[in-house]
Amino acid sequence: MLFLEVKFLDLDLEANAVIINEEDIKGTAYYSQDRVLIESKTCSFIGTLQSTKTMIKPGEVGVSKYIKDVKLNEGEEVRVRHAQKPQSVSYIRKKMNGQTLTADEIHTIIDEIVSKKLTNVELSAFLVSTYIRGMNTEEIVAMTKRMAETGDTIQWEKRPVVDVHSIGGVPGNKYALLTIPIVAAAGMTIPKTSSRAITSAAGTADVLEVITNVNLSCEEIQRVAKTTGGCLAWGGAVNLAPADDIIINVERPLSIDPQPQLLASVMAKKIATGIDYTVIDIPVGYGVKIKNEKEGNQLARKFIELGELLGIRVECVLTYGGQPIGRAIGPALEIKEALMALHDPKSAPNSLIEKSVSLAGVLLELGGRAQIGQGQKVAWEILESGKALEKFNEIVVEQGGTITKPEEIELGEYTMDIRSPKDGYVTGISNKLITKLAKEAGCPKDKKAGIFLGVKTGNKVNKEDILYTIYSSSEERLDAAVNFARRTYPIKVEGMMLKRLSKF
Amino acid sequence: MLFLEVKFLDLDLEANAVIINEEDIKGTAYYSQDRVLIESKTCSFIGTLQSTKTMIKPGEVGVSKYIKDVKLNEGEEVRVRHAQKPQSVSYIRKKMNGQTLTADEIHTIIDEIVSKKLTNVELSAFLVSTYIRGMNTEEIVAMTKRMAETGDTIQWEKRPVVDVHSIGGVPGNKYALLTIPIVAAAGMTIPKTSSRAITSAAGTADVLEVITNVNLSCEEIQRVAKTTGGCLAWGGAVNLAPADDIIINVERPLSIDPQPQLLASVMAKKIATGIDYTVIDIPVGYGVKIKNEKEGNQLARKFIELGELLGIRVECVLTYGGQPIGRAIGPALEIKEALMALHDPKSAPNSLIEKSVSLAGVLLELGGRAQIGQGQKVAWEILESGKALEKFNEIVVEQGGTITKPEEIELGEYTMDIRSPKDGYVTGISNKLITKLAKEAGCPKDKKAGIFLGVKTGNKVNKEDILYTIYSSSEERLDAAVNFARRTYPIKVEGMMLKRLSKF
Structure with missing residues (x-):
């Protein structure tokens, strides 16, 4: 046990870091990355020990001044001693050893991820062992449900609520800017959340942000979708399945995307958003995640199976992803191309029109707005009639923007x-x-x-x-x-x- | 690319952390954990991006004032942009995918570990994938050699130089305090480095430190061993195979000890210390690393095979590890028990005497100081004659301590x-x-x-x-x-x- 004086630090790097001078832990059984319990006379919390040569003097313990729900005073003496590791660590080790995790064990892991109890070392171990060992369907179902439960959720009065989702990787993939207004114009409810660029040049949220607000709260998403049928919001402004964002922060540096996490991440957001039907676009080709049709089919089957177990109807569409969609890549260029396609679909690039209309067609058929085999035709009619443009403008205005013509978009000088x-x-x-x-x-x-x-x-x-x-x-x-x-x-x-x- | 003003921070937590306000990276392709290149007019370095809400104002970039070989001025404008990930990351991914790494790839990983280019996320991924996928003998040889090469090494004029090493886990395991002086008293050179307690109550270094200095430099180890034949130093005061210490810091929080790392860690220190023969003690039993004889035999074979490929003669001894060695656990109690055993071996606990004498016996046989089958007997004679005590006292004095009698050791009041x-x-x-x-x-x-x-x-x-x-x-x-x-x-x-x- 160590007795140290509290020193507050302007530090918000790692959750509950507790900084102690090397001198104080030399010759003790305390090491960096150890979980420690900090106890004062009035409160206690668990932190992760970090050692320093310089930031903190011997005899002191550095604590972030942003630490929540802890009442300490500068200079107060606290006791520091070993705390239990989070329960997840033994479950992660179980996965490393190739064992199947129970639903309860997976719940604990997700709960501890969301409450930021796991360090980067532990998160990385979880992802790498899942990447190598995989997860069976029951494990993925448990993970998906818990990821949805540990964040905000949206409930809808009017059902069904539908969705379209691309697993990404193709530059210029602006189809949603056409597909959503087509489907909404047909009277369906399609509250789409999109990402910003993670590794790409522009996410749908970045593109639409050129002409309207995309940072919508859950309430705003509900209001916009209730009023217009559609919505095109940034998924990052809401707290839907927050474990996902924490997991992505570790996947990115390792450039891995374990399939169990990919499946759970997509489907958890669907549950949290209250989606009944979703169409998942799986681009296939050189230079995207899925290299060939066989891999695409396998992934599609897993999405469909998972959807069944979660009570969400999933259809998958393999699309050609071997080159960019349309001709424009970059936020302003892409919104301009999308606006031109909404204004004059006949002059727009084939790849953009075909992708947008065929995805919309599947949704129209699923929602009973078109007979089987007729969805694409009905979607094209909505687009060509100008109803999709009208709906798009409605959504833009409802989200707080103003109606913009393609020629008004400014490009780099x-x-x-x-x-x-x-x-x-x-x-x-x-x-x-x-x-x-x-x-x-x-x-x-x-x-x-x-x-x-x-x-x-x-x-x-x-x-x-x-x-x-x-x-x-x-x-x-x-x-x-x-x-x-x-x-x-x-x-x-x-x-x-x-x-x-x-x-x- | 970001243009930011340098702000120095008293921060030594993660190597080359570069702290940027969240506002500055919102809507960009920069994320926490990204590698970034920081360029001023006169210098550049690669760091790891960390985002903050509070530590650094928008427009500034926080840089540790302890960062090496970089000349920046407070307030100077620098450019920040993406840098390549360390090469290791793709090799680590290769291991995740179950592929064998080449010697060059392993060298790069070890080099980047030692030069602190890898983040905790990446180190954890390396260990977990090695734990799950394993390494073949060539990979382990390459890793072991590079771990030895990337630190200090000790050369000896007088050969052979011998060693004894316990893979640990048994409380009260103070055998080295008897074995080393017995072997040195027989005229052999045995410069032993020991650890401090990592998960145990007392490492050999902690125990001996009660009566003498154990923080020896490489030069001091050579001098003590040259003068007395033996030496009992703390391995952590010298820079032998430094990758090991960095790896242990990630193994400990995960409570894993992948076998390739265990083998490489032990053998790299032997190479760096210039050892010709070593005897490896593998305690077997409930509550230690190796649970049964079968596992013990497997590990022993791997040590012996690895030794052959590295030019170090290895003998392994499985010892009973199901309960503490001797009766004393804790630094002062253990040094007292060891001193009593050196003074009066006949009254000492059997388990301590038998273990110390049998390990010494193997070394005496290997070094030609006893005929095969006679080692244990010769070792006992050296111990009983008082020559081991004399040698022990010589070593204690040479390391800077004074001769101490067992009854002079103070215990907790x-x-x-x-x-x-x-x-x-x-x-x-x-x-x-x-x-x-x-x-x-x-x-x-x-x-x-x-x-x-x-x-x-x-x-x-x-x-x-x-x-x-x-x-x-x-x-x-x-x-x-x-x-x-x-x-x-x-x-x-x-x-x-x-x-x-x-x-x-």
Whole structure:
């Protein structure tokens, strides 16, 4: 046991860190990362020990001044001693050893994640062991339910409530800006929450934010969806399935996305949002998460099975994800392209229209607004009639924005056309390099930055044709992006004769 | 890219943390745990981004004032942008996916661990994937060699240099205090480094520190061993295989000890210390790492195989680890017991004498100081003749202490005898509970605290016989320990009739 004086620190890095000078723990059984119980005469709490050479003097214990529900006074003496590790640690070890976890054990893990009792070391161990060992369906169901229960939930009076969700990875994937108003215009309720860019150049929330507010509370989501039928909100402004955000913060640095977490993360948000039917878009192709149809089918089956067990009807759609959707990548460029498609769908890029309309079609069929096999046709009619545009504008206004025409969207003032070095065919557009290029130009923070594609895969091009245009608000960023483009060739142009073999 | 002003912080928690206000990264592609490159006009370095609500104002970037080799000025503008993740991250992912790593890949991981480039999330992922996926012999050899190369190394003129190492887990395991002087008295060179208590009540270094200095540098270890043949130093004061200490800091919170790391950690220290022969003691029994002989044999074979590939001759000895060695647990009690055994080996506890003498015997045979089969006898003669005591005192003095008699050792002034509640037999002494009890009494920091066992497993006892005595320097700690003892019964006494079954 250590007796130390409280010293408050302006520190909010790790939950309940308790900072002690190395001198005080030398020769004791206390080590960094140990759980310790801090007791004063009036209160106690459990923290994680961190050792320091300099931040705290010997004899003192540094405690964050933002620590909740703890009443300590600066200079007060407290006792510090070992506390039990969180229960989760032994369950995580069980998973490491390849055992199946019970529902109760999974509940404890999720509860302790949400209440921030687990350190990064422990969270990482949980994700890596789930990644390697996997989880069976019962485990995933338990995890999904608990993730939904440990956050806010939305209840709806009018049912059914439907949803469409893309597991992502394709640049320019702005389909929701068309699909949601089409479905809402058909009289269905579709309160869509979207992400911001995580690894991409622009999430749907970043794109729509160019013309309206996307930071809606649960109450606002309900109000907008009740009034208009639709809604396009940022999922991060609400506390739906909050374990997910904490888990993502550890997945990102490791660049892993264990399938149990992927499934649970998507479905937990659906439960919390009160969704009855959802259509899940699984882009397939080189440069996205799912590389081929076989993998896509497997994932789809798991989503459908999980949905059944959770009481949510799930349909999955595999879509072509081998190149960007439409021609625009970056928030302002994408909202402009979406607005143009809503105004004049016949002139819009095929890939965007087809994807938006076919996903809407599935939802219309599920909701009984179109006969089986007719959904896509009905969706197209709603889009072409201008009803989708009208509904989109309603949603924009209801969320706090003003109606905007495509020509009113401002793009980055610094631009550069990248031209084809030769005659030939576009043999590939790299999703990953296009995304990186857009980020070099300033996406997603610079909303006016991005890429506009002059060509798509398979197009014939002549030397000096424009392959794409880079936009940026900063001359320096534009230069950086142009340099990146010249080094990496995000779009490949090749002659028909790829390789010439001769006798010797 | 972010442009921010440098603000120095008195922060030494995580290597190269770079603290940025949440406001500055909201809506950008920057997240906590991202690697970022910080560039000023004159220098640049890579750090790990941490976000804060309060520690740093928007527009500023908090940098530790202890960051090495970086010349920044407070208030200077720097550019912050994404940097590559350390190379190790993709190799760690490879291991997660069950692939074998090349020697180069393992070298990179160890190098980046030692240079503190990996975050706790990444270190945890490395250990968990090694724990689950394992490593083949080539991988372990590569890891062991690199762990040795990345720290200090000791070279010896006089060879061979020998060593004895216990993989631990048994309370009261003070054998080295007898074995080292016996072997050194026979003219061999045995520079032993020991640990302090990690999870135990007292490491060998804690025990010897009661009467002499154990914080020796590499030079001091060489000098003491050259002069006396032996040495009993704390391994933590030297920079031998430093990756190990960093790895242990992540293993401890997860309570895992992946076998590849266990093997590499032991053998890397042997390489770095310049050892030619080593005897590895593998305690086997309930309450230690290795539960049965089969597991012990498997581990022994791996140590021997690894030794062959590394050019170190390894012999393994499985020893009985089902109860404490000797009767004393705790630094002062243990040094007193060891001194008594050196002075009068015939009166000392059998378990201590047998273990010390048999391990010494193996080393004497390996070093040609005894014929095969005669080692234990020769070791006993050295001990009984008083030569081991003489050598022990030489080492104590050479390390900076003074010769101490057993009766001069001070024990905790507060004591309590715990007595048998009934007539019967001692059916078990729990290693884990005895260790916890000694720690409750104040071990290892309170050197005078500990447990002295009045009985060992199998002994017949009468009601009110003393089972053990608890010592502490603090009345409060003694009370806490007595309470713990009364709750947990570390020593079980049972009648011969364990259970009575009758007809109904």
